[in-house]
Amino acid sequence: MTPGQKKKSSCWTCRLRHKKCDELQPLCGGCNALEIHCLYGSDKPDWMDSGKRQQQMTDKIKSQVKKNAKRRRGIALMESIARDISNVSEDVEMLSPSDDSSSLHVPISRSKGNAAKSSPTSDSVSLSHLADTAALDPPATSSTRDQDPEPKAALSELDMGFITGYMDYTFPTLFPFYRPPILKGGRTWLLALALKNSGFLNTIVSLSSYFFTIIPVALIPGHETCMSSTWKELHKQMDLALSTVQKNLKDISRRETGNSPLQSLYLLATITHLLIFEITLPSGKWQIHLDAATTLFKQIVRDHGDDNKNEGITKVWEKLSTNLSSPMSIPPSPNQSAFRFFSTLLLIEDVIASVSLERSPRLTDYHHELRHDGSGNVPTLSIEEIMGCEAWVLLAISDISILDSWKNECKKSGNLIEADLISRAESIETSIKQGLARLDGKAHSEKSESIQGNKPAQTLEALLQQSNCSYGYTLLVPELNRHITRIWAHAAYLYVLVVLLGWQPTEPRIRRNCTMMIELFNNISSPIWLRSLAWPFCVSGCLALGEDREEFRRIGSAMEGLLGFGTAREALSIMAKVWSQGDMDAESWDIGACLKILGHRVLLV
Numbered sequence: 001m002t003p004g005q006k007k008k009s010s011c012w013t014c015r016l017r018h019k020k021c022d023e024l025q026p027l028c029g030g031c032n033a034l035e036i037h038c039l040y041g042s043d044k045p046d047w048m049d050s051g052k053r054q055q056q057m058t059d060k061i062k063s064q065v066k067k068n069a070k071r072r073r074g075i076a077l078m079e080s081i082a083r084d085i086s087n088v089s090e091d092v093e094m095l096s097p098s099d100d101s102s103s104l105h106v107p108i109s110r111s112k113g114n115a116a117k118s119s120p121t122s123d124s125v126s127l128s129h130l131a132d133t134a135a136l137d138p139p140a141t142s143s144t145r146d147q148d149p150e151p152k153a154a155l156s157e158l159d160m161g162f163i164t165g166y167m168d169y170t171f172p173t174l175f176p177f178y179r180p181p182i183l184k185g186g187r188t189w190l191l192a193l194a195l196k197n198s199g200f201l202n203t204i205v206s207l208s209s210y211f212f213t214i215i216p217v218a219l220i221p222g223h224e225t226c227m228s229s230t231w232k233e234l235h236k237q238m239d240l241a242l243s244t245v246q247k248n249l250k251d252i253s254r255r256e257t258g259n260s261p262l263q264s265l266y267l268l269a270t271i272t273h274l275l276i277f278e279i280t281l282p283s284g285k286w287q288i289h290l291d292a293a294t295t296l297f298k299q300i301v302r303d304h305g306d307d308n309k310n311e312g313i314t315k316v317w318e319k320l321s322t323n324l325s326s327p328m329s330i331p332p333s334p335n336q337s338a339f340r341f342f343s344t345l346l347l348i349e350d351v352i353a354s355v356s357l358e359r360s361p362r363l364t365d366y367h368h369e370l371r372h373d374g375s376g377n378v379p380t381l382s383i384e385e386i387m388g389c390e391a392w393v394l395l396a397i398s399d400i401s402i403l404d405s406w407k408n409e410c411k412k413s414g415n416l417i418e419a420d421l422i423s424r425a426e427s428i429e430t431s432i433k434q435g436l437a438r439l440d441g442k443a444h445s446e447k448s449e450s451i452q453g454n455k456p457a458q459t460l461e462a463l464l465q466q467s468n469c470s471y472g473y474t475l476l477v478p479e480l481n482r483h484i485t486r487i488w489a490h491a492a493y494l495y496v497l498v499v500l501l502g503w504q505p506t507e508p509r510i511r512r513n514c515t516m517m518i519e520l521f522n523n524i525s526s527p528i529w530l531r532s533l534a535w536p537f538c539v540s541g542c543l544a545l546g547e548d549r550e551e552f553r554r555i556g557s558a559m560e561g562l563l564g565f566g567t568a569r570e571a572l573s574i575m576a577k578v579w580s581q582g583d584m585d586a587e588s589w590d591i592g593a594c595l596k597i598l599g600h601r602v603l604l605v
């Protein structure tokens with residue numbers, strides 16, 4: 001019988017599954033689509049016994065169908081990311097490291113071979129295009145344990161220097177509040193990813209190159225030559241990253257088995273890290289990277305979280321342990337620490353991006369893993385570790401974004417009920433006020449304990465810091481976390497007032513909160529900390545009036561050289577553009593409109 005020819009009876013697999021069979025030989029359409037074994041024959045299989053063996057075969061086929069579906073989803077995801085990013089514009093705009101008012105246009109290179117060798121102004125590389133194929137070198141098997149990838153050439157001294165520079169300077173500037181202690185693994189995971197995965201290493205070198213070009217280590221003779229060399233290294237590494245991640249994407253798509261949690265983690269880490277790069281430039285091309293990372297994150301939790309909607313992230317985290325007999329061991333494995341960091345960062349970016357994109361956050365299903373359940377259990381993810389702010393504020397911003405999206409949809413359809421808007425907005429407003437009251441209570445409690453001499457036991461980091469022997473991070477005191485939380489909370493309060501009242505900068509509550517924000521920002525002594533507060537700085541600054549605007553300009557100038565690294569300059573540009581517009585229409589203007597006033601939507605993280 002020739003292929004595709006029909007037979008007069010269904011295959012035994014379709015009979016077992018109680019499905020209609022198209023009777024094509026040698027492989028029916030149903031089995032072919034599901035990639036499962038198709039059995040024809042005149043004799044009934046011995047497992048078709050209407051009993052235990054038949055049930056076992058049914059369960060086996062169901063398991064195979066589910067496994068194959070996971071694999072197909074993974075391949076489809078990689079192909080979708082590749083298609084989306086291929087449509088990204090071939091022009092990437094970066095701020096000039098030498099002139100605050102100018103910009104440097106970097107043309108695109110599709111070269112897959114040797115890195116470009118021309119000067120910084122003529123050199124070329126695709127920065128946005130990288131995120132589509134952001135796959136690190138995956139392990140050869142599906143085991144969740146750490147495994148060495150294929151052998152790589154030894155790192156050069158230059159590469160090791162860039163890794164060290166990234167860990168000691170660039171990364172702490174990007175995430176100044178992230179200071180995990182030794183018992184939580186420290187920053188070992190950064191080094192582990194860089195050593196195991198060439199794509200991740202290439203982006204680290206690129207970010208470090210950009211950082212040291214924007215913020216020179218020292219202004220000495222020969223600096224221009226050094227800067228030119230650094231730009232060349234950036235372009236070289238991004239060209240290498242493009243080649244590496246495209247190769248890895250093809251490798252993943254060709255695999256016959258589904259991705260392991262570790263393989264998926266590597267992919268998530270690279271895409272999210274490229275998103276960081278895109279934001280840091282900034283190029284305005286961040287949305288496609290964020291969408292890709294969000295889609296991948298959902299798939300990781302769905303496929304490796306044991307279908308547990310309440311603890312999916314925790315289940316993935318446990319599977320990434322190198323100690324399978326005790327996944328909650330201390331310290332966590334580098335893979336666990338990496339997953340925790342990038343998952344938390346992605347949830348933060350999803351919420352802040354929702355304000356700019358004027359849509360509801362897409363990862364709200366996972367917000368419960370940010371909340372304390374009241375039983376003393378520590379959430380799997382910690383917002384405070386990364387952004388220095390307690391999780392309840394970010395969750396409030398998420399609720400406001402959802403409310404804002406609902407309000408806009410109702411206005412478009414003509415179904416907005418003012419009473420519903422007021423009720424929901426006042427509920428959020430109350431929760432913010434209660435949160436601020438809790439902060440005051442904590443401050444009073446700690447002050448009383450200090451007076452009574454009830455001090456906690458000294459830790460290693462604290463002892464080293466007191467002895468002037470600490471290297472790297474110093475400990476964050478609780479007062480700083482409360483201060484950062486207050487800044488975000490007052491910005492959230494301004495946001496909900498705008499959603500409720502419209503654009504009314506003269507409204508007394510808005511005026512009081514803007515004044516409070518100036519006072520809070522004045523108490524921030526570190527330019528790096530200010531840089532990390534771009535979103536609350538911009539939200540409050542846009543609503544400033546009169547002399548308050550000069551105060552915000554002065555606060556912005558305190559960031560000094562860091563204005564060129566990240567979104568701080570864009571925040572100031574947004575504020576200046578809003579101020580230049582004069583009076584805005586209270587009904588149509590809002591925070592989302594401010595964040596796209598430069599002609600593109602800005603992600604201020």
